[in-house]
Structures are given as C-alpha cells and as structure tokens.
Amino acid sequence: MSIFATAAVALTLGAVGGYAVGSEKGVAAASASASATRSTLFSSAVSSCGSPAGAQFGDGGRTLTLRTRGAERHSSGMSVQDLRCILAKLGASDAVISRMSATRALDGMQDGQWEGISASWTYHPDDGLNITLTMN
Numbered sequence: 539m540s541i542f543a544t545a546a547v548a549l550t551l552g553a554v555g556g557y558a559v560g561s562e563k564g565v566a567a568a569s570a571s572a573s574a575t576r577s578t579l580f581s582s583a584v585s586s587c588g589s590p591a592g593a594q595f596g597d598g599g600r601t602l603t604l605r606t607r608g609a610e611r612h613s614s615g616m617s618v619q620d621l622r623c624i625l626a627k628l629g630a631s632d633a634v635i636s637r638m639s640a641t642r643a644l645d646g647m648q649d650g651q652w653e654g655i656s657a658s659w660t661y662h663p664d665d666g667l668n669i670t671l672t673m674n
Contacts, residue, residue, distance in 0.1 A: 580671065583627035592616035593624070600673045608666035615666050628671070629653055638667065 580602040584593045592605040592615035604624060605615035625635060634650035634657060641648050641661040649658040651674070659669040 579628065579673070583624050586627055587620055587623035590616035590620035590624075592620075597672075602671045604667075604669040604671070606666035606668075608662065608664045610664040613664065613666060621667070621669075628655060630655075630657075638669070641667070 578599065580595060580599055584590070584595075584602070592607070594603045594605075595601065596603065604621055606618055606621055607613050607615040622635075629652065631650075631652040634652055637648060637650055638657075638659055638661075641659065643662045645661070647658055647660050649656065651657065654674050656672045656674055657669055659667060661667045
C-alpha cells in the first residue's frame with residue numbers, strides 16, 4: 539500500500555458523521571507509519587538473510603547498496619546466494635533478476651524497478667555485481 543493510499547484510509551477511517559475527526563493527525567500518523575515500515579524494509583531483508591558483508595545502508599535506510607565478491611583476489615562482498623536471498627525478501631521481480639544475471643561488463647550501468655523499489659547495477663568479473671536499491 540502506498541503512502542498516499544495509507545493516508546486516504548486514515549482519512550476515511552477518521553471521518554465520523556461527515557466531519558473529519560483528527561484528519562490532519564490521522565494523515566500525519568499514517569504517513570509516519572508507512573515511512574517507518576518502508577525504512578525498515580531493507581534492514582529486515584538483510585538481517586533475515588544473515589546480515590552478510592557487502593550490504594551498506596544509506597539515506598536513513600531508504601537506500602541499500604549490495605556488493606558481491608568478484609574474481610579479484612582482494613575483492614570482498616557477499617555471496618550470490620546471500621544476494622538472491624535479499625532480493626527474494628524484497629520481492630524482486632524475475633524480470634529484474636534475470637537482467638541482473640545477464641549483465642556483462644560492457645553493458646555499463648543498468649536499471650530496473652519493482653513494487654516501489656528502483657535498482658541500478660553494474661557488473662565486472664573482477665569486482666562482482668554492485669547494486670544500489672532505492673525506495674521510490
């Protein structure tokens with residue numbers, strides 16, 4: 539449910555006898571609740587997959603950067619299995635996952651979206667797959 543839909547539900551539920559009861563408070567509370575839920579989405583997904591190395595949060599929890607290990611000897615990051623776990627917890631579409639899997643170094647920056655999340659990524663065999671997820 540979007541923030542706007544949540545606010546509309548709060549307004550509807552707060553209306554009694556044709557008068558809005560605490561409508562401003564209801565909208566503010568609904569928006570705050572939706573924002574809080576959305577800002578914990580990334581951290582919940584990462585922690586439920588074992589909090590692997592290579593996950594970094596930004597923008598108050600609204601951005602998540604995921605880095606997989608590459609072939610480079612000193613490359614660090616998460617395993618592909620950890621990445622798949624996190625993307626599954628976030629509800630990533632099969633189409634976006636397929637595009638990520640097929641990305642080559644020559645393809646440059648790629649992007650995709652699903653259910654309120656925007657993704658951009660690059661791949662290089664030495665550095666691995668680097669993904670930035672942002673809540674819309």
